[in-house]
Amino acid sequence: MTATNRAAGRRRAVSEVKRKLILDAARRVFEVEGLEGASLRAIAAEAGYTPAALYFHFPSKEAIYGEVLRESLDRLRQAVADAVGREATPAARLKAAAMAFFGFYAVHPRDLDLGFYLLRGGMQPRGLGRELDEQLNLALGQALLPIAEAAEALGASPEEARSVLVDAFAHAAGLLMLAHTGRIRMFAVSAQQQMDRYVDGQIADLMQA
Amino acid sequence: MTATNRAAGRRRAVSEVKRKLILDAARRVFEVEGLEGASLRAIAAEAGYTPAALYFHFPSKEAIYGEVLRESLDRLRQAVADAVGREATPAARLKAAAMAFFGFYAVHPRDLDLGFYLLRGGMQPRGLGRELDEQLNLALGQALLPIAEAAEALGASPEEARSVLVDAFAHAAGLLMLAHTGRIRMFAVSAQQQMDRYVDGQIADLMQA
Amino acid sequence: MTATNRAAGRRRAVSEVKRKLILDAARRVFEVEGLEGASLRAIAAEAGYTPAALYFHFPSKEAIYGEVLRESLDRLRQAVADAVGREATPAARLKAAAMAFFGFYAVHPRDLDLGFYLLRGGMQPRGLGRELDEQLNLALGQALLPIAEAAEALGASPEEARSVLVDAFAHAAGLLMLAHTGRIRMFAVSAQQQMDRYVDGQIADLMQA
Amino acid sequence: MTATNRAAGRRRAVSEVKRKLILDAARRVFEVEGLEGASLRAIAAEAGYTPAALYFHFPSKEAIYGEVLRESLDRLRQAVADAVGREATPAARLKAAAMAFFGFYAVHPRDLDLGFYLLRGGMQPRGLGRELDEQLNLALGQALLPIAEAAEALGASPEEARSVLVDAFAHAAGLLMLAHTGRIRMFAVSAQQQMDRYVDGQIADLMQA
DNA sequence: TATGAATGAGTATTCATTCAT
DNA sequence: TATGAATGAATACTCATTCAT
Numbered sequence: 113m114t115a116t117n118r119a120a121g122r123r124r125a126v127s128e129v130k131r132k133l134i135l136d137a138a139r140r141v142f143e144v145e146g147l148e149g150a151s152l153r154a155i156a157a158e159a160g161y162t163p164a165a166l167y168f169h170f171p172s173k174e175a176i177y178g179e180v181l182r183e184s185l186d187r188l189r190q191a192v193a194d195a196v197g198r199e200a201t202p203a204a205r206l207k208a209a210a211m212a213f214f215g216f217y218a219v220h221p222r223d224l225d226l227g228f229y230l231l232r233g234g235m236q237p238r239g240l241g242r243e244l245d246e247q248l249n250l251a252l253g254q255a256l257l258p259i260a261e262a263a264e265a266l267g268a269s270p271e272e273a274r275s276v277l278v279d280a281f282a283h284a285a286g287l288l289m290l291a292h293t294g295r296i297r298m299f300a301v302s303a304q305q306q307m308d309r310y311v312d313g314q315i316a317d318l319m320q321a
Numbered sequence: 322m323t324a325t326n327r328a329a330g331r332r333r334a335v336s337e338v339k340r341k342l343i344l345d346a347a348r349r350v351f352e353v354e355g356l357e358g359a360s361l362r363a364i365a366a367e368a369g370y371t372p373a374a375l376y377f378h379f380p381s382k383e384a385i386y387g388e389v390l391r392e393s394l395d396r397l398r399q400a401v402a403d404a405v406g407r408e409a410t411p412a413a414r415l416k417a418a419a420m421a422f423f424g425f426y427a428v429h430p431r432d433l434d435l436g437f438y439l440l441r442g443g444m445q446p447r448g449l450g451r452e453l454d455e456q457l458n459l460a461l462g463q464a465l466l467p468i469a470e471a472a473e474a475l476g477a478s479p480e481e482a483r484s485v486l487v488d489a490f491a492h493a494a495g496l497l498m499l500a501h502t503g504r505i506r507m508f509a510v511s512a513q514q515q516m517d518r519y520v521d522g523q524i525a526d527l528m529q530a
Numbered sequence: 531m532t533a534t535n536r537a538a539g540r541r542r543a544v545s546e547v548k549r550k551l552i553l554d555a556a557r558r559v560f561e562v563e564g565l566e567g568a569s570l571r572a573i574a575a576e577a578g579y580t581p582a583a584l585y586f587h588f589p590s591k592e593a594i595y596g597e598v599l600r601e602s603l604d605r606l607r608q609a610v611a612d613a614v615g616r617e618a619t620p621a622a623r624l625k626a627a628a629m630a631f632f633g634f635y636a637v638h639p640r641d642l643d644l645g646f647y648l649l650r651g652g653m654q655p656r657g658l659g660r661e662l663d664e665q666l667n668l669a670l671g672q673a674l675l676p677i678a679e680a681a682e683a684l685g686a687s688p689e690e691a692r693s694v695l696v697d698a699f700a701h702a703a704g705l706l707m708l709a710h711t712g713r714i715r716m717f718a719v720s721a722q723q724q725m726d727r728y729v730d731g732q733i734a735d736l737m738q739a
Numbered sequence: 740m741t742a743t744n745r746a747a748g749r750r751r752a753v754s755e756v757k758r759k760l761i762l763d764a765a766r767r768v769f770e771v772e773g774l775e776g777a778s779l780r781a782i783a784a785e786a787g788y789t790p791a792a793l794y795f796h797f798p799s800k801e802a803i804y805g806e807v808l809r810e811s812l813d814r815l816r817q818a819v820a821d822a823v824g825r826e827a828t829p830a831a832r833l834k835a836a837a838m839a840f841f842g843f844y845a846v847h848p849r850d851l852d853l854g855f856y857l858l859r860g861g862m863q864p865r866g867l868g869r870e871l872d873e874q875l876n877l878a879l880g881q882a883l884l885p886i887a888e889a890a891e892a893l894g895a896s897p898e899e900a901r902s903v904l905v906d907a908f909a910h911a912a913g914l915l916m917l918a919h920t921g922r923i924r925m926f927a928v929s930a931q932q933q934m935d936r937y938v939d940g941q942i943a944d945l946m947q948a
Numbered sequence: 949t950a951t952g953a954a955t956g957a958g959t960a961t962t963c964a965t966t967c968a969t
Numbered sequence: 970t971a972t973g974a975a976t977g978a979a980t981a982c983t984c985a986t987t988c989a990t
Binding site for chain 2: 230253275281298306309310
C-alpha cells in the first residue's frame with residue numbers, strides 16, 4: 113500500500129466521520145426545534161460549520177433530511193428484526209414484532225418525530241422528492257414486514273396478514289401520538305398496556321380462526 | 322340602558338362579526354393552501370384586510386390557528402353527538418360514535434391537518450398558550466366522551482370505558498394518518514374497512530364480557 | 531375635502547416621494563457598481579432602507595430595474611423630441627434628432643450604461659421579463675421615431691427611412707461605446723465630430739436622391 | 740543542457756498544455772452557458788479539474804476571462820488579415836477588412852459577448868488588470884489596422900484613415916449590438932445589408948475625394 | 949379600527965477564493 | 970500539482986410583528 117493510498121484512505125475516513133457529525137447535529141436540531149425549524153443554517157450552526165460547508169458533504173438540505181430519516185427507519189427495522197429473531201413460535205414473533213415497533217418509538221421519541229414527519233402534510237412530506245419518499249416508504253414497509261410474516265405463519269392469508277400489519281401499525285401510531293404529546297394522561301391509561309393488550313387480542317383472534 | 326351602553330353593545334357585536342369573517346378566511350386558506358401556506362398575510366388577504374389589521378382581532382397568528390382548531394373540534398363533537406343521537410342501543414351508539422369520529426376526519430382532511438398540528442412537535446404544542454392548549458384538550462375529550470359512555474352502558478367499568486375510548490381513538494388516528502398520506506395504498510387495504518372491523522371487534526369483546 | 535381625504539392625499543404624496551428616492555438610489559448604485567452589482571441589498575442600503583422595505587414600493591427587483599430604464603428612455607425621448615421641435619426644415623430635424631440622441635448619451639453616461647444593459651446579454655436582457663422587455667423596446671423605438679419621420683419628409687420611402695434610423699442609431703451607439711470606455715483615445719478622434727460628419731453625410735445622400 | 744534543465748523544460752511544456760486545456764474548457768462554457776453562467780466552478784468542471792486547481796494556472800477568474808478574450812481578438816485579427824490578403828485593390832481590401840470584422844462577430848456571437856465584456860462597465864474594465872487591458876486595447880487596434888491601411892492606400896491622410904476606421908468599427912459594433920439582441924427585427928432591416936451598404940458608401944466617398 | 953411602511957430575522961443555495969494536506 | 974474542505978459574502982424574497990398616523 114502506497115503512501116498516497118494511505119492518505120486517501122485516511123481522508124475518506126475523516127470525511128465519513130464529518131458526515132456523521134453533521135447528521136448527529138441535524139438529529140439534535142430536529143429534536144430541539146422540530147422538523148420545521150431544522151433549517152440548514154441551524155444544522156450548520158449546531159455542527160459548528162458554515163452553511164456553505166455542508167454542501168461539501170450533502171448535495172442539499174433535503175438530502176440531509178432523507179439520510180436522517182433513512183437511518184432512523186434502519187434502526188427501527190433492526191430493532192424489530194432483533195426482537196423477532198429471539199422468538200421461536202409465530203405467536204411470540206408477532207407479539208415481539210409489534211411490541212418492538214411500539215417500543216422503539218416509545219423509547220426514542222425523536223425518531224417518532226421523524227416518523228411522524230413522514231406521515232404528515234397533505235399527502236406527501238413536503239420537499240422530500242418523490243424518489244426519496246418512495247425509498248422511505250419501502251424502508252417503513254420492510255420494518256413492519258415481520259408482523260405480516262408472523263401472521264401468515266399463524267395461518268392468515270396474505271390479505272389478512274396485511275390487515276393485521278396495518279392494524280398493529282395504526283394502533284401503535286395512535287397510542288404513540290397520544291403518549292408523545294402527553295394527552296394520554298387525560299385518560300389515565302398506559303399506552304404500553306393498551307398496546308400490549310391489543311396485540312394479545314389480535315393474536316388470540318388469529319389463533320382462534 | 323344608556324345611549325353609550327347601546328353603542329358599546331353594537332360595537333361589540335360588529336367586532337364579533339369581523340372576527341368570524343377572519344376565521345372564515347383562515348379556514349378557507351387552510352383548505353386551499355394547507356397549513357404551511359396559511360401565512361398571516363395570506364389569511365389577511367383572503368379576509369380583505371391588511372396583515373396589521375388582524376392584530377386588532379387576534380393577538381397572534383397562533384391564536385388564529387387555535388381558534389380555528391377549537392371550532393374544528395366543536396364540529397367534530399357535534400358530528401359525533403349527532404351520530405350517537407340517532408341510535409337506540411348502547412352497541413349501536415358505540416359504533417356510531419367511533420365511526421363518526423373516524424368519518425369526520427376521513428371526509429375533512431384539513432381538519433385532520435389541524436388536529437395533527439395540535440398533536441405535534443416534541444411535547445407541547447409550540448405556539449398555543451397553555452390555557453388554549455388545555456381548552457383544546459378538553460374539547461377533544463368531550464368529542465370522544467360518547468364512546469366511553471356507550472361502553473359503560475355496555476357494562477364496562479369506568480376504567481375499561483376509558484381504555485375502549487383510547488383504543489378507538491388511537492386506531493382511528495393511526496388509520497387516518499396512513500390514509501391521509503396515501504401510504505395505506507402500499508398495503509392494499511381500506512382504512513374505512515379496517516376501522517369498521519376493529520370497532521365491531523371492540524363491541525363484541527365488550528358484550529361477551 | 532374631508533380631513534381623511536387630505537390625509538390620504540398626503541400619504542400618497544409621501545409615498546411617491548419615497549419611490550423616487552429609491553429609484554434615485556438605484557440609479558446611483560447602477561452608476562457606481564454597474565448593473566450587475568446593483569443588488570436589491572445594495573439599492574436598499576443606498577436608499578437607507580432594509581431590503582424588505584423596498585417590497586412595499588416595488589413588487590420585485592426587476593420592477594425597479596424596469597422603472598429606472600423606462601424613465602431613462604423617457605428622458606431620451608423627450609430630449610430628442612425637444613430638439614426636433616426647435617427645427618423647421620426636415621433636414622435640420624433629422625440632424626437635430628440624431629445628434630440629440632447621441633448627445634443625450636454623451637452627456638449622461640449613466641443612462642448609456644442603462645441603455646447598453648438593454649442591448650446586452652445573449653439576446654434579451656436577463657431577468658427583465660418578456661413584457662417589460664417589449665415595453666422598453668417600444669420606448670426606444672419611439673425615441674428614435676423622429677429620425678425616420680424626418681427622413682420620410684426628405685423624400686425617403688418608409689423602408690429607406692427605417693434604414694436611415696437604424697444606421698444613425700448604430701453609428702451613434704458604436705461611437706458612444708468607444709468614447710464611453712475611453713478606447714476612442716487610441717485613435718485620436720472625436721466621437722462628436724465623427725457623429726456630426728456622419729449625419730451630415732446621411733442627409734446629403736438623402737437630398738441628392 | 741543538463742538533466743535538470745531538460746526536466747524543467749518538460750515541466751514547462753506540460754504546464755502550457757494544461758493551461759490550454761483549461762482555456763478550451765472556458766471557451767466551451769462561454770459558448771454554452773454564456774458569460775454569466777461561466778463560473779470558475781463550471782469552467783473547472785468542464786476542464787475536469789477542481790476549482791482550486793485552476794489557481795495553479797491562473798491567478799483569478801478574471802485572468803481566464805482575459806486570456807480567452809485575448810485569443811478571441813487574435814482570431815478576429817487573423818480573420819481580418821486573411822480576408823484582406825485575398826484582395827488586390829485598396830478598395831476591395833477596405834471592403835474586405837470591414838466586412839470581415841463585422842462577419843466575424845456576426846458568426847461568433849459569443850466572441851461578441853466577450854468583446855462587449857471588454858467594452859463595458861463605467862469606464863474601466865473592472866476585473867482585468869491595467870496591463871492586460873492595454874494588451875487587449877492593442878490587440879483590437881491591430882485587428883482593425885488593415886482598414887486604416889486600405890484607406891490610406893486610397894489616398895486618405897493618416898487622420899482621415901483613422902476616422903474611417905473608427906466609423907467602420909462604430910457602425911459595425913452598433914449593428915451587431917442591434918442584431919445580437921434581436922432588436923433589429925423591430926425595424927425590419929438586415930444588419931448585414933446595412934453594413935454592406937455603409938462600407939460601400941465609405942469607399943465611394945474616399946474615391947471621390 | 950385600519951393602513952402603509954418598516955424591521956430584523958430567516959430561507960436555501962452559489963460564488964470566488966484560500967489553505968492544509 | 971491537485972484535492973477536499975472551508976469560508977464569508979452574496980442572491981432575491983418571505984415572514985410575523987410593530988408602530989405612527
